[in-house]
Amino acid sequence: MTLSLFFTSISCFFLLVLSLHLFFAKRGIRLLNYLLALLLFSSFGQVLISLLVHSDQKATYPVLYQLFTPLWYIAPACFYLYTIIFIRGNQQLRKFQWLHFIPAILAIIHLSPWNLALPINWTLIATQIEENKQLFITERTGLFSAAFSSLFRPVLVVVYLSYTWYTVLKSNILDKKAGHAGRNWLLFFLKTGTFFQLAGFLPLLFQTMKLPYSNTLFISAVGTILLILMIFVLHQPRLFYGYLFVSVNLDMEQKEVKPEIPAMMNTIKKISLLPHQLDNYSNAMKEVMETKKPYLLEDFQIVDLAGALNIPVHHCSFVLNNLIGKNFRDWINEYRIHSFLEQYPLKAQRMTIESIAHECGFKSVATFYNAFKKETGIMPTAYFSQQKVS
Incomplete structure (x- = not known):
């Protein structure tokens, strides 16, 4: 477990650094930077909560859990909005697109101060997090019933993920013949985002199908994959320039490119x-x-x-x-x-x-x-x- 926590800690650090980098970057498309920063920061929060629980810091995680909860309800919408804005080239949200933030508003109401009198079993919630069921917490975490966490959040993930891929496949951005400059980055973003969103369903799938499941192995695998992706990102700056790295100056000239490019x-x-x-x-x-x-x-x-x-x-x-x-x-x-x-x-x-x-x-x-x-x-x-x- 110690090695898996080590890998997860490093991944958590990289997620925090990249999200802050995007949030304060002065280059690139600000809207895309903010949406991607929210996604990465949301993932950072999820990994951080898991680290606190698995390292027996259960007394300190409830406050952070409540702080990050609104981000977890807006992350699926950010994934979708980032994709369609990337494809269409908008630089600001349209009026109707602000409706996608309603789940986050509901989450804030869910965690509002007037629910303090309602008892919350943080010990049982920690146990479910230890079993990697963050996407399916069956205990009430705020004002609304437990279904708000166990049903509403997974539904958001599935709906937004499906509609994102539908929008992408309907466009021609993945067509090599179309020659979109951002095609490789968007493919990386979609595949990585899809993998980690679907990974949240694996523990429940294993238990539903009564298959052997190792919690330690799952944490180690996810943490290792996340760390490998971060190292890959750092070693392929040209692929991510303008999308993930937007405050650095890289020589974009290739050998076959003319000087004026x-x-x-x-x-x-x-x-x-x-x-x-x-x-x-x-x-x-x-x-x-x-x-x-x-x-x-x-x-x-x-x-x-x-x-x-x-x-x-x-x-x-x-x-x-x-x-x-x-x-x-x-x-x-x-x-x-x-x-x-x-x-x-x-x-x-x-x-x-x-x-x-x-x-x-x-x-x-x-x-x-x-x-x-x-x-x-x-x-x-x-x-x-x-x-x-x-």
């Missing part, structure tokens, strides 16, 4: 966006242009594009300048010229070049001719003459 990464950090979010923005911008064709509207501006995607205007501008390599005017005129090249052969017999250009979104003839020459290198008449010859 690190400069772009520095700019990304300045506007607090991760590489995968910029890729998502770029893909979303292109999808809007190709499906809804707003470039056909002559008054369409970058403000309208940002509004359609619900992202800041300066983020749109950054993606255009650094990922797509064009300013907004040249980018939208490129779509208009391609539309013109498709429409002209079909309408040339009954419409003038200028009329077709106007239908394709050009506000003035001069703008059209300048854009056409910039895109093709020659004027429209010469271009179509060459097409006929060829």
